[in-house]
Amino acid sequence: MMVQGSPKGDATGLPTAAEAFAELVERMRGAVAFDARFVGIYSGGAWLAERLAAAIPGSHPLGYIDVSFYRDDYARKGLKPEVRATSLPFEIEGASIVLIDDVLYTGRSVRAAINELFDYGRPARVELAVLVDRGGRELPIEATYFGARLVVARDLSVVLTRAADGSLVLGAEPSAEFRDA
């Protein structure tokens, strides 16, 4: 599926957040460990982790990672304006972890999240669940579970936002990198 370069959120081929979420739940159900810890990457991954913990059978304690201190673009971009505290209120050593993010693109955020995770301990297994895998990887990282998989033009960012009523909205907008250029 190819999403073309419409700068609006109605890019053809992009599923709604609800559709992609239902697909993701379908793929994870029965496949993730009953006691897997769900770790959301701020911000979109954190919203998804909470919803997945409620939707997937089993007992899934929640954790959150802000990858700001582990990003590889600090030297170019500095610290981002808002950094939240990583919170992993359970033992990482020997645990089964599912990292959760909204959009999988270059793979750099996931690399940073895995590095941070290992500063807390040695998990038995780390899986990756994403709402949208949009291609364009720059690292050898793949999702274990995805809600939608599509190819998106490089000048577009796929973004998950949370509406005032708490519902999630999936959209596409011109990428900041291309906008600034």
Add this chain to the structure above:
Amino acid sequence: MRNPQLNANGELTHLLTLEGLPADVVRHILDTAVPFASISERDVKKVPLLRGRSVFNLFFENSTRTRTTFEIAAKRLSADVINLNIGASSTTKGETLLDTVDNLVAMSADMFVVRHSQSGAPHLIASHLDRTGRTHVHVVNAGDGRHAHPTQGLLDLFTIRHYKRDFHGLTVAIVGDILHSRVARSLIHGLTTLGTPEVRAIGPQTLLPAAVASLGVRVFNDMRAGLSGCDVIVMLRLQSERMKGALLPSAGEYFKYYGLTPEKLALAKPDVIVMHPGPMNRGVEIDSAVADGTHSVILRQVTFGIAIRMAVMSIVAGN
């Protein structure tokens, strides 16, 4: 003229003083220190942000605690730290301050943490680096003369916000040798910037600067009147040199009038917190029963000081 601490985009590139620093910059530092505080509670107390960078601690004046907390902060950011006690080396051989700096930049310094007995020394270094086009090298003031000690001011603000949530509606008393205190000066600027409605300066007339009221503070010579209804009490260290300078009769006399005892503490609000930048003189400015009591957050300040210094270093080095 542009604020020498900010780059063309208004981002913090050196930290020299809290005076004139915009409120959103101060809040950004305090907010960033929150996640850094949780790094210090992990088994692996280290993040890779400043990996490969070299931080030089340039201490022209001794301070074990401040130097140590800057060193720990830099190491927790994965920087390489080089400590220089300059008093004992180059300057005694006649080298100028800026020549020392240029030599260290030639050794690939990325950041200077500067403590100096002369007010303005960190500012001089920062403007020298900017003027000579070396904007990738950053300066953090670790205390200069009687001028400023911004990271101490920030960790005080962080501690107050941690316990009191907000600055609106607070009454904060600073007690002691305000005249010679860069700690007091930085804290007063920070409190005012963040909208603290009432800041009080309490001390004997000889230890209050003549113009202290112009900083927007209420002045009290009577400690009991000044402590009444306070949410936060910041005790300052009484330096023994002050006694020699005939500004004060004796340590015992000082304690009688300006030492914080449980009896005087009872005049403040029931949930008052007591702070002190350290090192404390027990029995001079503070009674042991207060220093070790339930209202004291003095050791928490030390812990928070590391998170604040991590936040400052990672913000300036990224801009």
